[in-house]
Structure formats: C-alpha cells, structure tokens
Amino acid sequence: MQKETLNFFDRVYEVARLVPFGRVTSYGAIAKYLGAARSARMVGYAMNSSHGKDVPAHRVVNRKGLLTGKHHFEGTNLMQQLLESEGIIVIDNQIQDFDKLFWNPLDHLR
C-alpha cells in the first residue's frame, strides 16, 4: 500500500506530473484528488516549492483557467509560453477552451 510517507507537497508533485501533455488542471482538483479539497491553497503553496523539481506547474491553474501563478515564474510570460508550447492557447493569462483542456485527476483516479 502506498502509505502516507510522502508529504503533502510531494503528493501534489505526483499529481502534477500525472497531467498529460497539452492538458491542464486546477488546484482544487488536485486537492480533491488528495482528499484535501479544502486545501486547494496548499496545492499552490506546494507548487511554490516545486521549483527545481520535474513538476509541470505551468499546467496547474486556478478553477477559472487563469494563470494566477504565472507571476511566480521566472519570466512574466514564461508560463504562458510553456502552455502555448504544448498547443494550449492562452490569451491575457486566460486559457482558451479551458473546460476542454481541463484534465480531471479524479477521472484518471486509479
């Protein structure tokens, strides 16, 4: 069994890595997947520490599909460029067709 040896942060990283290429998800979805739906903020908080890790943080946005965390990236538009590199259209920090590109970890659950 996969005991909870991993910290909350580590779990978030795992789910973030599960996000397929060209797809995006929300903090709340990840939090819910982890069983901590009310800890959506913690997910973003964890992402903050994801720097230096193989975590595609640019695929994680808020429920509106808005790149709220782009400010935390190195450049001002780095996050947007990364998404566009995956074929995702981003306009004014807003992901287009967000509901279509949205990848729900709960659907991929197990």
Place this chain on the structure above:
DNA sequence: CTCTTGACTGAGG
C-alpha cells in the same frame, strides 16, 4: 505557541 501569509474555492448579493 501565536500570528500572518498564500500559485484557492464556494456562496451570497
């Protein structure tokens, strides 16, 4: 231990 902050979300007007 207490207080503040935060890459959020849902509910109410």
Place this chain on the structure above:
DNA sequence: GCCTCAGCCAAGA
C-alpha cells in the same frame, strides 16, 4: 456573469 466575504489548512517567523 462579476464583485465581495469568509473558510480552509499548512508552513514560516
């Protein structure tokens, strides 16, 4: 659909 308020939980000072 937009704006505002409150709740939520973990980490850092």
